[in-house]
Amino acid sequence: MNLQLHIGSKTLDKNKWKSMCPQGSFLSLPFNLAFEQHHKSNIKHLYYVADDKENKAIGYAQEFNIQGDKICDYQRKNMERRSLINLILKLLNLKVVALGNGLLTNISNFSSFKLSNNIDFFNSLLLLIQKNLSADKFIIPDHFFKELKVEKPNEVFPELIKVVVDQDMHLKISKDWNTFEDYTKALKKKYRSRLKSVMKKSENIEIKVLTQTELVKHAEKMQELFDNVHQKSAFGISPFNTSIYTDLIDSDNPKCQVFAYFLADEMIAFSSELKDDNNLYSYFIGLDYRYNKSHRLYERILNETIKSAISNKKSNLILGRTAAEFKSNVGAQPIRSEIFVYLKSPILRRLLRPILENIQPGNWIQRNPFKEII
Incomplete structure (x- = not known):
């Protein structure tokens, strides 16, 4: 599979990207270049391209840090308290790769025209990013797998941890x-x-x-x-x-x-x-x-x-x-929303899996303001 990863847009074949970008897509190059231009110090901007006879796909991803205390804040918001683990979490500074835009979380940043094997593509993409960035922690949004046409990702890839997040x-x-x-x-x-x-x-x-x-x-x-x-x-x-x-x-x-x-x-x-x-x-x-x-x-x-x-x-x-x-x-x-977390380290996976899998959106009352169902 001819799969290329570009850290920043300097080495990216921009004409090829434009030719493969769907009309009206959030993968528009000027749109993503704006994020790269204005968020240089805290985010690495990644562009990946699969381009051969069997595979045609493009995508945008980001690498950034998540402070452990932010996970604790989210736990507290959703009534999930584990005092000892929270203490450990507060000490963590996690560098993660998100297969999407961390500043635009409910919109797909991946488009596939054809893939010979969806599962092989996903595994190849993770291995390529791990090799080039020494990355070992990933966040994969549900809309990535929807575009990839993979149902129940955590069953197809057992090492993934499914996290139910706040509804869109x-x-x-x-x-x-x-x-x-x-x-x-x-x-x-x-x-x-x-x-x-x-x-x-x-x-x-x-x-x-x-x-x-x-x-x-x-x-x-x-x-x-x-x-x-x-x-x-x-x-x-x-x-x-x-x-x-x-x-x-x-x-x-x-x-x-x-x-x-x-x-x-x-x-x-x-x-x-x-x-x-x-x-x-x-x-x-x-x-x-x-x-x-x-x-x-x-x-x-x-x-x-x-x-x-x-x-x-x-x-x-x-x-x-x-x-x-x-x-x-x-x-x-x-609208129900999920993310999937991949942690290469078995120890960290064992530590965080019970925390992440137990997170649920906080309870709230659904209002029905209309006279008739819209």
């Missing part, structure tokens, strides 16, 4: 919603009143789509707002540099927009969106928590994102994995 929250956009008002009318009275309250409390906020010049102007503030949210995250894998938006908004596939929320000329929040043909993805946000309750900031961002999905005539709105119950208030439904 999706809102199906009804064909009957031509405007945000149509969405509002579809809500039950209780939730319609709540929405009106959110809009009333945030009516003094001005929302603006940021240009590249404005992104540069507000760069420092945006990073501060994002860091506020990141610090509250139970399992933020890697720091995100908001300067990337200056390049992402120039990308056509996917299309990116950044919205700033101003109160009396002060930016108190921002939100960002990624769009492909059928879907709108809610991307990173930033908040000044001093105004979150008084102006219902987070809820206003959710409403504006729904409004954007409707006006852009998308079929689905993907809202991500955080604040599931909150998002169910606006009609989002949970």
Whole structure:
């Protein structure tokens, strides 16, 4: 199998990549180069290409560090406590390779046109990365195996550890919603009143789509707002540099927009969106928590994102994995999500397997805000 790995894009045959990249894909080279350009110090960016008569595939991956205390934070969030192991975990600094984008966890970064043997391809890819990076810890998202057409990966590859992670929250956009008002009318009275309250409390906020010049102007503030949210995250894998938006908004596939929320000329929040043909993805946000309750900031961002999905005539709105119950208030439904962990060391595998396999998303109440099932 002619399988090549490139650490960074310098040695990558960019014309070949473009010719193999599906139209409208998140594998778009300018899109991934933006992540490489703005996250150099904390992430290694990997591009792999299989190109021979029997195999045609491309993919993007990352190598980064996960602090053991972040795993502990995620355990505590999900009520999984093991005091002795937690103490050991806090001492660990794990260098891992993710077969995907750690800053875009619910979107596939792998595309296969044809593979002579899917299992051989996966084994060859792991061996190639291990050889070139001395990597021995991998995170493989479920969407990688879906693209690879491998069902029940942990049964096909017994050394994998299956981890059930927070559900991805999706809102199906009804064909009957031509405007945000149509969405509002579809809500039950209780939730319609709540929405009106959110809009009333945030009516003094001005929302603006940021240009590249404005992104540069507000760069420092945006990073501060994002860091506020990141610090509250139970399992933020890697720091995100908001300067990337200056390049992402120039990308056509996917299309990116950044919205700033101003109160009396002060930016108190921002939100960002990624769009492909059928879907709108809610991307990173930033908040000044001093105004979150008084102006219902987070809820206003959710409403504006729904409004954007409707006006852009998308079929689905993907809202991500955080604040599931909150998002169910606006009609989002949970989609089960899993990752698979490979640890080469039998000792570390034995230590972490019971912890990782016992992690379950926290309990929450699914709300049903619509008069009828959408």
